[in-house]
Amino acid sequence: MSRPAPTLARLERILTMVPWLLTNPGVSVEEVGERFGVSREELADDLDILGYCGLPGYGGGDLVEAWLVGDRVTVRMADFFSRPLRLSLREAVTLLLAARALGSVEGLADSDALRRAVDKLQALLGGDGARVAVDLSAPGDELLGVVRRAVDNGEVVRLVYRSASKAQTTQRDVEPWAVVGSGGSWYLQGWCRLATAPRDFRLDRIRSLEPTGERVTGRRAGGVPPVYQPSVDDIEVVLDLAPRAAWVAEWLVVDAVEGHDGVHRVRLRTANLDWVARLVVQLGGAAMVVQPAALTTRVIQLASATLRRYSL
Amino acid sequence: MTERLERLINLVIALRETRRPMPATEVRERVAGYGQPDAEAFRRMFERDKADLRDLGVPIETAPLDRWDDRQGYRIDPRRYDLPPVRLEPDELGALAVAVQATGMVDEAGAGLLKLRVDAGDPAPGPAAPDPRLGIALDTPHRDVLVTAQLRRTSVRFAYQRAGEQRAGGERESQHRAPGEQRAGGNARDRDPAVRTVDPHALVHRRGRWYLVGRDHDRDERRAFRLDRIQGKVRTIGLPCSFVAPDDDVSVDDVVPGRRGDAPATAEVLASAEVAWQVARRARGGGAATDDGWTRFTVSAGDPDDFMFWALEFGPELEVVGPPELRAAVVARLRGLVEGAR
Numbered sequence: 001m002s003r004p005a006p007t008l009a010r011l012e013r014i015l016t017m018v019p020w021l022l023t024n025p026g027v028s029v030e031e032v033g034e035r036f037g038v039s040r041e042e043l044a045d046d047l048d049i050l051g052y053c054g055l056p057g058y059g060g061g062d063l064v065e066a067w068l069v070g071d072r073v074t075v076r077m078a079d080f081f082s083r084p085l086r087l088s089l090r091e092a093v094t095l096l097l098a099a100r101a102l103g104s105v106e107g108l109a110d111s112d113a114l115r116r117a118v119d120k121l122q123a124l125l126g127g128d129g130a131r132v133a134v135d136l137s138a139p140g141d142e143l144l145g146v147v148r149r150a151v152d153n154g155e156v157v158r159l160v161y162r163s164a165s166k167a168q169t170t171q172r173d174v175e176p177w178a179v180v181g182s183g184g185s186w187y188l189q190g191w192c193r194l195a196t197a198p199r200d201f202r203l204d205r206i207r208s209l210e211p212t213g214e215r216v217t218g219r220r221a222g223g224v225p226p227v228y229q230p231s232v233d234d235i236e237v238v239l240d241l242a243p244r245a246a247w248v249a250e251w252l253v254v255d256a257v258e259g260h261d262g263v264h265r266v267r268l269r270t271a272n273l274d275w276v277a278r279l280v281v282q283l284g285g286a287a288m289v290v291q292p293a294a295l296t297t298r299v300i301q302l303a304s305a306t307l308r309r310y311s312l
Numbered sequence: 313m314t315e316r317l318e319r320l321i322n323l324v325i326a327l328r329e330t331r332r333p334m335p336a337t338e339v340r341e342r343v344a345g346y347g348q349p350d351a352e353a354f355r356r357m358f359e360r361d362k363a364d365l366r367d368l369g370v371p372i373e374t375a376p377l378d379r380w381d382d383r384q385g386y387r388i389d390p391r392r393y394d395l396p397p398v399r400l401e402p403d404e405l406g407a408l409a410v411a412v413q414a415t416g417m418v419d420e421a422g423a424g425l426l427k428l429r430v431d432a433g434d435p436a437p438g439p440a441a442p443d444p445r446l447g448i449a450l451d452t453p454h455r456d457v458l459v460t461a462q463l464r465r466t467s468v469r470f471a472y473q474r475a476g477e478q479r480a481g482g483e484r485e486s487q488h489r490a491p492g493e494q495r496a497g498g499n500a501r502d503r504d505p506a507v508r509t510v511d512p513h514a515l516v517h518r519r520g521r522w523y524l525v526g527r528d529h530d531r532d533e534r535r536a537f538r539l540d541r542i543q544g545k546v547r548t549i550g551l552p553c554s555f556v557a558p559d560d561d562v563s564v565d566d567v568v569p570g571r572r573g574d575a576p577a578t579a580e581v582l583a584s585a586e587v588a589w590q591v592a593r594r595a596r597g598g599g600a601a602t603d604d605g606w607t608r609f610t611v612s613a614g615d616p617d618d619f620m621f622w623a624l625e626f627g628p629e630l631e632v633v634g635p636p637e638l639r640a641a642v643v644a645r646l647r648g649l650v651e652g653a654r
Contacts, residue, residue, distance in 0.1 A: 005364075007316055007317055007320075008364055008367075008368055009423070010317060011317055011320055011321065011368065012368055012423050013423070013426075014317075014321070015324075016423070016426050016427050016430055017430075019430055020430045035429075036426070045314070049314060049317055049318050049321070050321070052318050052344070053318060053321040053322050053325060053344075054322070054325060055325060055326070055329055056322075056326050056342040056343055056344075057342075058344055080325055080328050080329055080390075082394075083393075083394035083395050083431075084394075084395045084427040084430050084431060085368070085369055085370060085393060085394075085395065085427065086369055086371070086392065086393060086394065086395045086396070087369065087395065087424050087427060087428075088367075088368060088369030088424070089369070089463050090369075090420075090459065090460075090463070091369070091420075091421060091423060091424030091427075092424065093459055093463070094417055094420045094421040094424065095408065095411075095412065095421050095424050095425065095428075097415070097417070097450070098408070098411040098412045098414075098415040098417050098421060099407070099408055099411045101411065101414075101415050101448060101450060101517070102407075102410065102411040102414055102415070102448070103411075108410075108414065108446065109407045109410045109411060109414075110403055110406070110407045113401070113403040113404045113406065113407040114404075114407040114408070114411065116401070116404050117400055117404040117405075117407060117408045120398055120399075120400060120404070121398075124396065124398055131462070131513065131514035131515070131557070132459070132514065132515045132516075132517075133514060133515075133516045133517070134450070134516075134517040135516075135517065135518045135519075136448065136517075138519065138520075139590075139593035139594050140593055148446070151445050151446075152445065162586075162587070162590060164625075167584070167586040167587060167626075167627070167629045168586060169586075177444075177445070178444055178445045178446065178447060179445070179446050179447075180446075180447045180448070180449075181447070181448040181449065182447075182448075182449040182520065183449070183520040184519040184520025184521065185520065204590060204593050204594070205590060207589050207590070243473050243541070243543075244473075244617065246540065247540050262473075262543070278625060278627065280649070281624050281627065281646075281649060282620075282621045282622075282624040282625050283621065284620055284621075284624060284642075284645030284646070284648070284649065285645055285648040285649060285652065288652075299649055300649070300650055302627050302628075303646045303649040303650045304650055305627060305628045306624070306627050306628045306646055307643070307646045307647065307650065308628065309628045309630075309631045310631065310639075310642075310643055310646075
């Protein structure tokens with residue numbers, strides 16, 4: 001479902017824009033620009049092209065009339081374009097996919113409005129179309145509504161959280177930046193005041209979350225989601241991933257991936273080996289530690305400690 | 313670009329307004345931009361334009377010129393060209409825009425959204441870029457080709473890494489492999505995926521993974537395939553409209569691998585006091601306290617790989633009690649880690 005080639009994308013825009021211009025003669029260039037994402041030059045070009053189009057014969061009365069006078073746009077004599085082109089099946093499928101995705105969990109958008117939109121799109125498609133079902137529910141998703149409100153309001157939240165490297169929970173205040181759904185989990189991204197660093201918090205590891213009423217101010221307000229910045233103290237980790245674990249390479253922030261014969265070798269840097277050790281144990285043999293040796297040691301420790309639970 | 317754009321617009325107008333289907337010869341003579349002296353150049357140009365317009369969704373039909381003349385002509389039925397009234401309300405458009413932004417589909421769905429805005433009367437300024445405050449990763453390789461195949465009802469063929477067939481044994485072996493030995497010493501199954509031929513019925517996203525649901529030709533039954541286990545390219549084979557998709561609505565539950573009967577759908581686990589609250593999330597409540605302060609839960613375990621990935625995250629804070637085969641698989645994985653690393 002890639003974007004069409006430039007000429008076709010432009011054609012699609014013109015076919016969508018003309019119906020609106022026909023019913024709104026004399027609108028300003030600015031109004032057209034902000035609705036259809038066109039610059040004055042592009043719009044002038046579009047209108048120029050339209051002026052050469054019309055019914056075969058192409059005489060007076062056959063051609064579209066399209067003018068840009070001063071700041072005002074007028075298109076006439078184009079009744080054949082009084083409606084936008086029908087949604088292509090792909091467009092309808094993509095819109096439905098997006099709407100169903102967001103509608104599959106509560107708290108992210110106006111669910112009722114989304115449901116009505118899905119019904120109308122579905123009616124438009126009739127029996128045609130592709131069946132695409134999306135379910136974004138995941139443990140912890142009951143927090144989505146309150147997390148999303150905190151992000152939108154820029155309100156500091158107090159979390160009781162269990163991090164990937166420990167069994168115990170800690171309490172921390174977080175300046176929220178974003179809600180992210182990825183790899184079957186939901187995350188709150190933000191600035192952690194306990195760690196004084198950007199952090200991702202998986203919602204199912206959040207034991208409790210309370211808005212504090214404090215608004216984020218200053219330079220981090222409305223900050224962009226964190227991008228991991230490796231520091232010089234970080235440890236370089238190299239893992240070999242079997243096909244079953246190949247998805248990890250897309251999910252982790254890795255420096256490099258080399259693949260041969262179905263095995264993906266990934267390199268990444270981290271300040272903390274504990275979470276990597278836990279990940280390797282979770283993958284249960286589908287990931288092999290190439291380096292460092294300290295990571296291998298931790299994997300053995302964690303796996304042995306877990307085995308003891310099974311009295312082995 | 314300008315010349316082609318003009319020609320395409322003129323072709324749409326001509327075919328839309330023609331009283332009777334327009335034969336190619338007439339297109340060449342009458343529609344601006346097609347006056348090619350060379351017949352072959354005209355034919356190529358016209359073919360390409362038709363294909364691109366159809367790809368955009370312009371319904372160009374072929375039909376006999378009239379009742380007495382069975383030569384083929386082209387036309388666009390205005391009723392099939394025009395977007396029927398959809399009349400989304402402002403809040404519906406708003407929610408749809410949020411959905412398109414959050415899923416990162418502005419590029420793919422932005423044009424469609426714009427049509428709906430125009431249909432609604434006033435195309436208020438739309439989203440130009442994804443909103444960084446809400447992001448949902450739905451991107452996956454093969455989605456485009458599989459949706460297209462579904463729409464055209466074309467069968468697809470791909471190499472597929474079988475689930476759960478490269479377990480402990482093979483992988484422990486691969487742990488001892490030096491990088492250079494992978495071709496010679498690798499697990500045969502890793503390198504020899506099965507080739508599947510499938511009629512694509514539906515695409516399903518669940519728990520962060522995409523699945524293709526469709527009829528497997530060799531097994532002659534409906535199966536689910538994880539898109540991340542497809543190796544290499546998905547190729548379409550055969551002609552469009554080569555199968556009839558079943559009418560039933562595909563529910564997300566259809567793809568839970570536990571339904572196949574070869575894996576238990578639930579598991580019993582014991583969780584320590586430190587993590588019981590978190591396990592309760594997966595169990596969606598419940599849990600029975602034991603004498604030593606742990607809690608017993610029944611949790612879903614449809615896909616053994618997924619279940620073990622989840623369970624092992626808790627390390628010694630969680631024990632898989634049953635069913636026995638799942639407990640044994642967990643123990644085998646842990647032993648493999650301890651022994652394989654030595």
